[in-house]
Amino acid sequence: MDELPIIEARGLKRTFKARGAKGKLIEAVRGIDLTVRPGEIVGFLGPNGAGKTTTLKMLCTLLEPTGGTATVAGCDLRSDAVGVRRRIGYVSQAGSTSPEARAGEEIISHAQFYGIDRTTARTRGQNLLAALDLADVWDRPCGSLSGGQRRRLDIVMGLIHQPKLVFLDEPSTGLDPQSRANLWTHIRKLRDDFGTTVFLTTHYMDEADNLSDRILIIDNGAIVAEGTPAELKQRVSGDAITLTLRTAADAEAAKAIAAGLPGADMPIVDGNIVRLHATEASTALPALLSELVKAGIEAIGIETKRPTLDDVFLTLTGRSLRD
Amino acid sequence: MGFFRDTWIVFSRAMRLSLRQPLWVLIGLMQPILYLTLFGPLLVGMANAPGFPAGDAWQIFVPGLLVQLGIFGGLFVGFGIIAEWRSGVIDRMMVTPANRTALIAGRALRDVVVIVTQAIVLCGAAYFFGLRVPIWALLVGLVLVGLLGAAFSFISNAIGIATKSEDALAPLVNALALPILLLSGILLPMTLAPRWLQIVSDFNPFKHIVDALRALFRGELMTPTVGLGLLLAVVLVLLGAWIGNRVFVQQTK
Numbered sequence: 001m002d003e004l005p006i007i008e009a010r011g012l013k014r015t016f017k018a019r020g021a022k023g024k025l026i027e028a029v030r031g032i033d034l035t036v037r038p039g040e041i042v043g044f045l046g047p048n049g050a051g052k053t054t055t056l057k058m059l060c061t062l063l064e065p066t067g068g069t070a071t072v073a074g075c076d077l078r079s080d081a082v083g084v085r086r087r088i089g090y091v092s093q094a095g096s097t098s099p100e101a102r103a104g105e106e107i108i109s110h111a112q113f114y115g116i117d118r119t120t121a122r123t124r125g126q127n128l129l130a131a132l133d134l135a136d137v138w139d140r141p142c143g144s145l146s147g148g149q150r151r152r153l154d155i156v157m158g159l160i161h162q163p164k165l166v167f168l169d170e171p172s173t174g175l176d177p178q179s180r181a182n183l184w185t186h187i188r189k190l191r192d193d194f195g196t197t198v199f200l201t202t203h204y205m206d207e208a209d210n211l212s213d214r215i216l217i218i219d220n221g222a223i224v225a226e227g228t229p230a231e232l233k234q235r236v237s238g239d240a241i242t243l244t245l246r247t248a249a250d251a252e253a254a255k256a257i258a259a260g261l262p263g264a265d266m267p268i269v270d271g272n273i274v275r276l277h278a279t280e281a282s283t284a285l286p287a288l289l290s291e292l293v294k295a296g297i298e299a300i301g302i303e304t305k306r307p308t309l310d311d312v313f314l315t316l317t318g319r320s321l322r323d
Numbered sequence: 324m325g326f327f328r329d330t331w332i333v334f335s336r337a338m339r340l341s342l343r344q345p346l347w348v349l350i351g352l353m354q355p356i357l358y359l360t361l362f363g364p365l366l367v368g369m370a371n372a373p374g375f376p377a378g379d380a381w382q383i384f385v386p387g388l389l390v391q392l393g394i395f396g397g398l399f400v401g402f403g404i405i406a407e408w409r410s411g412v413i414d415r416m417m418v419t420p421a422n423r424t425a426l427i428a429g430r431a432l433r434d435v436v437v438i439v440t441q442a443i444v445l446c447g448a449a450y451f452f453g454l455r456v457p458i459w460a461l462l463v464g465l466v467l468v469g470l471l472g473a474a475f476s477f478i479s480n481a482i483g484i485a486t487k488s489e490d491a492l493a494p495l496v497n498a499l500a501l502p503i504l505l506l507s508g509i510l511l512p513m514t515l516a517p518r519w520l521q522i523v524s525d526f527n528p529f530k531h532i533v534d535a536l537r538a539l540f541r542g543e544l545m546t547p548t549v550g551l552g553l554l555l556a557v558v559l560v561l562l563g564a565w566i567g568n569r570v571f572v573q574q575t576k
Binding site: 060061062063064082085086088090092093094095096097098099100101105106109110112113114154157 | 335414418421574576
């Protein structure tokens with residue numbers, strides 16, 4: 001399938017005038033290229049202040065780019081912003097409803113902006129609410145919903161006009177772990193059941209990891225890496241292996257053996273402990289153990305750790321995502 | 324076409340939310356009613372004092388209260404739009420194909436409806452105190468109050484959305500309201516003022532609007548005073564709408 005990309009951005013750029021300092025410009029986004037294909041879930045991962053929300057707001061027509069071009073849902077971002085607006089859904093991290101308003105009223109009023117009549121809006125809204133486990137909230141004030149329910153209501157609002165592309169800005173911020181897991185299930189369903197393309201920003205690596213088909217890592221206003229979660233993790237020098245042996249002498253001997261593993265880096269000995277990285281710990285370990293036994297060395301402990309997206313970020317930028 | 328449809332969508336949503344909290348509408352009415360009951364009787368004794376314009380005390384005082392209602396009723400709506408922005412409602416609407424001007428015009432229309440309703444209640448209450456005006460004068464007066472309300476609603480919404488901070492809006496509203504109030508002869512007619520104060524107040528458009536409303540309540544219609552007041556009110560609405568629209572469009576710049 002060679003479908004046209006649903007988002008295609010080239011050199012997208014946004015500078016702000018700095019407050020206070022005259023004439024000083026802050027480059028929030030420094031020329032981003034990105035391509036999203038229909039039906040993908042793309043995670044836009046980066047620390048706070050990296051330019052995620054700025055990029056998202058540009059793609060959603062909430063902020064005009066100061067440079068570059070983009071086509072979103074088949075419409076040119078600059079010359080046909082209204083066309084883009086008709087075709088996309090946007091779920092802001094700030095929410096979308098007034099606490100005093102009833103959920104159903106907000107849904108209908110929002111749908112009317114897209115020219116959808118009340119009856120259709122009600123049917124669609126109730127179906128979407130049911131699909132997101134919110135069947136009984138129609139007449140409830142939005143302010144009475146729990147954090148997780150309200151976020152799902154925001155998603156219902158964003159989907160009422162059946163957009164092919166939906167933007168989610170930090171969808172699980174502020175939710176408890178159970179609500180997050182539940183939200184992720186629903187976001188996956190959007191794609192699986194409705195074929196919606198999902199572009200989400202997050203600063204949680206577990207969220208990006210769990211949800212995305214493909215991840216774009218942004219730092220300091222530029223995309224620094226791109227790939228599936230697995231591909232990105234392979235960029236890190238592999239899985240971390242920690243071997244614990246009986247003596248320091250054993251450790252020295254084990255070091256030599258471990259260095260021969262496929263894709264292994266230079267092992268580091270620390271007393272009776274050997275640390276190294278190898279491309280595939282799960283397949284490397286049996287071989288390593290049998291080599292050790294042959295050499296008459298007994299390992300008393302083995303630990304392996306798969307790389308996380310945080311390791312990827314650390315390798316790419318020298319900083320941790322958590323900072 | 325899209326503008327009117329979208330204005331109606333924004334208006335009916337905002338109206339529904341206002342009706343759900345009638346307490347705020349009542350609180351908004353409290354101030355003019357208090358002025359009417361607690362300050363009005365003071366003027367009755369003064370109406371024969373030298374320098375007091377023609378007409379009885381209520382024909383002079385009620386127009387001032389109506390103008391005050393239009394100004395203050397509109398000026399404080401900015402707090403509401405900041406709350407809406409904070410809950411993501413404004414951005415949510417800006418991402419739809421809705422007409423930008425409609426997003427602010429629909430809100431201003433709601434404010435006009437609330438203010439004119441309050442003005443009708445106020446005039447009803449004033450009737451019991453002794454206000455007697457021709458019904459056509461009352462209707463033109465309500466139009467004038469509605470225009471003022473619209474102008475200030477546009478301006479307050481614009482400041483609210485531009486600053487996005489209650490802490491910035493509150494002093495700005497006060498800075499606007501106090502000189503307007505003092506220099507417009509809302510409470511006491513400017514004819515009582517010394518010469519220099521009269522000259523200063525001549526530069527305040529709201530003084531002329533109050534004068535126009537007082538002239539209407541005296542039974543004038545086709546006079547320069549009424550015409551100037553109405554013209555100024557229309558200009559203020561257009562200016563407010565222009566500023567409001569500009570601020571909303573500027574949001575995405």
